[in-house]
Amino acid sequence: MASRSPNDLQHPPTTRQELYDRIKESSKAQVIEAEMVRYGFWTTAPPTDPKSDAARIKQIRRELKAAETEASRTRNIDKTLKAQRTQRMKDARARREETKARRIAASKARAEAWAQRKETEILYLGAGVSTGLSDFRADEAKLAAVGLPHFPTALSLAAAMGITVAELRFLAFHRKVSRTSHYQRFEIPKKSGGKRLISAPMPRLKAAQAWVLETILSRVPVHDAAHGFRTARSIVTNAQPHVGAGLVVNMDLKDFFPTITHRRVLGVLRGLGYSHAIATILALLCTEPRITAVEMDGQRWFIARGERVLPQGAPTSPALTNILCRRLDQRMSGLAAKLSMAYTRYADDMTFSGGDDAPVGVLLGVTAKIVADEGLVIHPDKTRVMRRGRRHEVTGVVVNEKLSVDRRMVRRLRAVLYQIEQSGPEGKHWDGEEDNLLLTVFGYANFVRMVDPARGEPLAARARALLERYGA
Numbered sequence: 001m002a003s004r005s006p007n008d009l010q011h012p013p014t015t016r017q018e019l020y021d022r023i024k025e026s027s028k029a030q031v032i033e034a035e036m037v038r039y040g041f042w043t044t045a046p047p048t049d050p051k052s053d054a055a056r057i058k059q060i061r062r063e064l065k066a067a068e069t070e071a072s073r074t075r076n077i078d079k080t081l082k083a084q085r086t087q088r089m090k091d092a093r094a095r096r097e098e099t100k101a102r103r104i105a106a107s108k109a110r111a112e113a114w115a116q117r118k119e120t121e122i123l124y125l126g127a128g129v130s131t132g133l134s135d136f137r138a139d140e141a142k143l144a145a146v147g148l149p150h151f152p153t154a155l156s157l158a159a160a161m162g163i164t165v166a167e168l169r170f171l172a173f174h175r176k177v178s179r180t181s182h183y184q185r186f187e188i189p190k191k192s193g194g195k196r197l198i199s200a201p202m203p204r205l206k207a208a209q210a211w212v213l214e215t216i217l218s219r220v221p222v223h224d225a226a227h228g229f230r231t232a233r234s235i236v237t238n239a240q241p242h243v244g245a246g247l248v249v250n251m252d253l254k255d256f257f258p259t260i261t262h263r264r265v266l267g268v269l270r271g272l273g274y275s276h277a278i279a280t281i282l283a284l285l286c287t288e289p290r291i292t293a294v295e296m297d298g299q300r301w302f303i304a305r306g307e308r309v310l311p312q313g314a315p316t317s318p319a320l321t322n323i324l325c326r327r328l329d330q331r332m333s334g335l336a337a338k339l340s341m342a343y344t345r346y347a348d349d350m351t352f353s354g355g356d357d358a359p360v361g362v363l364l365g366v367t368a369k370i371v372a373d374e375g376l377v378i379h380p381d382k383t384r385v386m387r388r389g390r391r392h393e394v395t396g397v398v399v400n401e402k403l404s405v406d407r408r409m410v411r412r413l414r415a416v417l418y419q420i421e422q423s424g425p426e427g428k429h430w431d432g433e434e435d436n437l438l439l440t441v442f443g444y445a446n447f448v449r450m451v452d453p454a455r456g457e458p459l460a461a462r463a464r465a466l467l468e469r470y471g472a
Helices: 006-010 016-025 028-039 050-075 077-120 140-146 154-161 165-172 203-215 235-242 262-272 276-285 317-324 326-338 360-373 407-423 437-451 453-470
Strands: 183-189 195-201 247-252 288-296 299-309 342-346 349-354 384-387
Touching: 016 028, 077 165, 140 262, 154 165, 154 203, 154 276, 165 203, 165 276, 183 288, 195 203, 203 276, 235 342, 235 349, 247 360, 262 276, 262 299, 262 317, 317 326, 326 342, 326 349, 326 360, 349 360, 407 437, 407 453, 437 453
Parallel strands: none
Antiparallel strands: 183 195, 247 349, 247 384, 288 299, 342 349
16 A cells, blocks of 8 residues: 555545554554644644653652752751750760769779778878788798797788777878877986987777787897896896996997887898788887977877887887897897907997906997997997996996995985985975875885895885875
8 A cells, every 4th residue: 555645644534444554554643643633632742641741740749849858957957956966965964974873883883892901901001101011921931930920911910919900000000190199299307318208109009019019029039138128137137247347338329219210120020020011010000200299270280200210118119129139239249259248238228348458449449330230329428438446337236346226326215215204205306306206216215126135125115105104
């Protein structure tokens, strides 16, 4: 069939066959479109596929909605920022509260753990003295050799003393500034002039020191030349080896107790075999620093000055000096033996005696060197060289021919006893003592009895009778 031109499509088919032919020549859609144009349904190009238009409309609506949402967000940006800021602050506050709760819980746990440790341990006793408190390594063989008790922990030491760890810590703690003091301090006059500072420990510390003395220090052997503060030893036994000597030399150690520092006491206790921790605690119990008391805002403060030293007045101080002076006594005894002399020591008084020809110059020179080597000092004004023909006196006891007391002092004692017997103690004195006259006289009478029983017993009986009569 001959093809038709596009203009032929503008004329309606007259027969069914003609309609079929047009459809074959083009397409059904084109025939329908041509017929709709011819009938006037539209005069331009036919519309696109309705399905495509619907998809396009849907896409456009989505874009419009997104645009409206973005516009809305942009219009409310301050509100949005404020909401975001509020949320951030809320989150940060929650995190802070959580962190704070964790810190409080951790702090509480640490405090509880610390409190538990403090019940059984001593971890700190003050600045400058707490090094080694964690070292409980002891030389048990040394301790056993001397018969000393071993304390593996601070708790065991406190238990042996009959106190708590907290009380032991309180008594041993080193404070540079404190509102409390473990000592009562006062001064007494020296025979040679000046004042001697006495530090008397308060009851709780005194009880602890007495325990240390009885349980530890009294068991440590000391040199036989030491006579001070020892059982069955006295000023009489100290003087006995020098009776009848042609030459007697007395020397005095200057500032004896204040020269013995905390470090030296610590060294002594370590040398006995105690661990660093136990030795530190014991050394602190037995020493104290020099103290200045000041008043401020109605409150009394005690300020420590310098290193801790042995207090004169503590029951442990004499025993510690005897232990510390073992090497000094050994060296002095060796020197005396080489010079054919005798040597004794009573506290800070050293005495040598020998024949008339004893080499005094050698003795004085070598003793000064030995004393310096031991960290001590000889008092330059208290060295006395007593040769034959003079009164030889050793720790207050006359030793020229036998043990005796200065006759002048005995006469004075008899005189004051007679005066008191006649008119009572009022207005009387002994060596400047009036307040405790009867006790002082009684004490000196017993001193005479100890040195010379035959002469002193009647005097002591008279003094005791006066005490009973006047109720002193």
